[in-house]
Amino acid sequence: MLTIELNGKPEPVVEGSTVADMLAILGTDGRTVATVVNEHIVRPPERTTAVLQDGDRVEILVFAGGG
Amino acid sequence: MNISKNETAVMDVLNVMDALHIGPHTFNSRLILGTGKFSSTDVMLRAVRASKAELVTVALRRFNREQLEDDLFGPLSQLEGITLMPNTSGASTAAEAVKAAHISRELSGSPFIKVEIHPNPQHLMPDPIETFEAAKILASEGFLVMPYISADPVLAKRLEEVGCASVMPLGAAIGSGRGLSTAGMLEIIIRESTIPVIVDAGLRAPSEAARAMEMGCSAVLVNSAIAAADNPEEMATAFRDGTSAGRRAYMAGLMAESGEAVPTSPLTSFLGESR
Numbered sequence: 611m612l613t614i615e616l617n618g619k620p621e622p623v624v625e626g627s628t629v630a631d632m633l634a635i636l637g638t639d640g641r642t643v644a645t646v647v648n649e650h651i652v653r654p655p656e657r658t659t660a661v662l663q664d665g666d667r668v669e670i671l672v673f674a675g676g677g
Numbered sequence: 678m679n680i681s682k683n684e685t686a687v688m689d690v691l692n693v694m695d696a697l698h699i700g701p702h703t704f705n706s707r708l709i710l711g712t713g714k715f716s717s718t719d720v721m722l723r724a725v726r727a728s729k730a731e732l733v734t735v736a737l738r739r740f741n742r743e744q745l746e747d748d749l750f751g752p753l754s755q756l757e758g759i760t761l762m763p764n765t766s767g768a769s770t771a772a773e774a775v776k777a778a779h780i781s782r783e784l785s786g787s788p789f790i791k792v793e794i795h796p797n798p799q800h801l802m803p804d805p806i807e808t809f810e811a812a813k814i815l816a817s818e819g820f821l822v823m824p825y826i827s828a829d830p831v832l833a834k835r836l837e838e839v840g841c842a843s844v845m846p847l848g849a850a851i852g853s854g855r856g857l858s859t860a861g862m863l864e865i866i867i868r869e870s871t872i873p874v875i876v877d878a879g880l881r882a883p884s885e886a887a888r889a890m891e892m893g894c895s896a897v898l899v900n901s902a903i904a905a906a907d908n909p910e911e912m913a914t915a916f917r918d919g920t921s922a923g924r925r926a927y928m929a930g931l932m933a934e935s936g937e938a939v940p941t942s943p944l945t946s947f948l949g950e951s952r
Contacts, residue, residue: 676736677711
């Protein structure tokens, strides 16, 4: 097992997990989110092949209300 | 063009011709809406529709399954004729704002970015130095940069010089409802600017939006005044009308002020005794 940081919280994941797997953990189909790993944007087509490493910081972001 | 003699039709044509240009983009509405603080997504969407706004702001947040209401991208995409202007709120440095802008463009596909860097949550005043640095970088990368700034004519000019698409000076502190407390400085910024000047923050009443437009602002950005109204949809309509009335008045040309009374009726006496 590896431990990554998913939206600021530690998350144990199996080796070989991808960004797409993180979307499944959080429960989003990924259509309205941006995915960022260690401050690098991971585009939708790359999510299934972006394999996570121990200690990676993964951010899954949406547009919320703001002025 | 076949312009009818009907004056209303003429005014409508003039209104269409009087579009707001930001970079290569054209908008018929001069009211920009913020989407924060609404009681629900449905109330927000009804307010956006009523406002006739074509440019609306959004903010990046972490995805949270318990707060799916927060995800506005889907609902806003359903509205026709809406362009998103993501903001960089949450950033307290230029580097953070640039990062937020890149992520936002990836998600929205919109070239607009509202650069908003306020390090102090007590007063939410924008940091002029970090804002300038972020604006310079993002403008050079092809963003249409809309910086939220204090009403500072010198900073506004510097932002114009580095390629910002507009400047957005505050009327008063965010969410304060103190109106156009910076009116004197706004007048200087409007006079000096060759890019659109958009009053952002502080407005409480549609009359203040009208006054900003009468002064020569290109547009106003309103959020709290509509979201925190008892009836946001009605208030959005009122701000639409106030903004539009103010713009019409500006285009019509306000009469000159005078320190003395100037009669509107003949004062030649005929009721008294003949002289």
